Amino acid sequence: xxxxxxxxxxxxxxxxxxxxxxxxxxxxxxxxxxxxxxxxxxxxxxxxxxxxxxxxxxxxxxxxxxxxxxxxxxxxxxxxxxxxxxxxxxxxxxxxxxxxxxxxxxxxxxxxxxx
Amino acid sequence: xxxxxxxxxxxxxxxxxxxxxxxxxxxxxxxxxxxxxxxxxxxxxxxxxxxxxxxxxxxxxxxxxxxxxxxxxxxxxxxxxxxxxxxxxxxxxxxxxxxxxxxxxxxxxxxxxxx
Numbered sequence: 001x002x003x004x005x006x007x008x009x010x011x012x013x014x015x016x017x018x019x020x021x022x023x024x025x026x027x028x029x030x031x032x033x034x035x036x037x038x039x040x041x042x043x044x045x046x047x048x049x050x051x052x053x054x055x056x057x058x059x060x061x062x063x064x065x066x067x068x069x070x071x072x073x074x075x076x077x078x079x080x081x082x083x084x085x086x087x088x089x090x091x092x093x094x095x096x097x098x099x100x101x102x103x104x105x106x107x108x109x110x111x112x113x114x115x
Numbered sequence: 116x117x118x119x120x121x122x123x124x125x126x127x128x129x130x131x132x133x134x135x136x137x138x139x140x141x142x143x144x145x146x147x148x149x150x151x152x153x154x155x156x157x158x159x160x161x162x163x164x165x166x167x168x169x170x171x172x173x174x175x176x177x178x179x180x181x182x183x184x185x186x187x188x189x190x191x192x193x194x195x196x197x198x199x200x201x202x203x204x205x206x207x208x209x210x211x212x213x214x215x216x217x218x219x220x221x222x223x224x225x226x227x228x229x230x
């Protein structure tokens with residue numbers, strides 16, 4: 001069965017600090033997809049990144065970066081120089097044949113950036 | 116235009132009322148989804164439409180009735196709801212018809228309160 005674990009329920013940092021959100025997954029599939037979504041208080045889920053299991057290259061997009069490591073089944077997300085606008089709940093998710101390609105969600109990490 | 120539009124944004128309804136939630140996308144996506152999200156929880160999949168046909172129903176009670184009039188529109192008809200059905204209802208769409216192996220775009224959701 002597939003599973004996504006986000007062990008950090010809530011993280012609070014001061015603005016401009018770097019912060020890493022952890023995501024660990026379990027799957028029997030050899031082909032699978034990993035996602036990160038951001039959910040601000042407004043409620044909309046904002047797509048951040050999709051990574052397939054054959055692409056282990058790390059990704060950087062502005063202040064955001066992702067570290068995908070198949071060896072440890074992790075797909076961690078780092079925000080550099082955090083800003084108050086980064087405050088939100090962040091979800092990691094997984095899809096693959098085992099889930100009929102529907103998203104298996106982690107519990108989410110609430111990120112609070114203090115000014 | 117990467118936008119999924121949901122109406123209404125807020126809805127309060129009595130247990131004997133009938134109401135409908137609406138969702139629209141113009142990205143040419145072939146799959147559309149309804150999710151239910153309770154506070155501090157990840158989204159839960161309710162229904163999936165692929166090429167305007169219902170492909171997944173996650174054992175949702177019959178008081179929720181989905182409808183896909185065309186490839187751009189998705190409705191969720193509500194009847195005789197219970198207070199525990201109060202939640203954020205999210206619509207999403209994705210390019211892939213076979214599920215979430217491509218990124219999904221979400222609407223802002225409808226905050227439903229059943230009184």
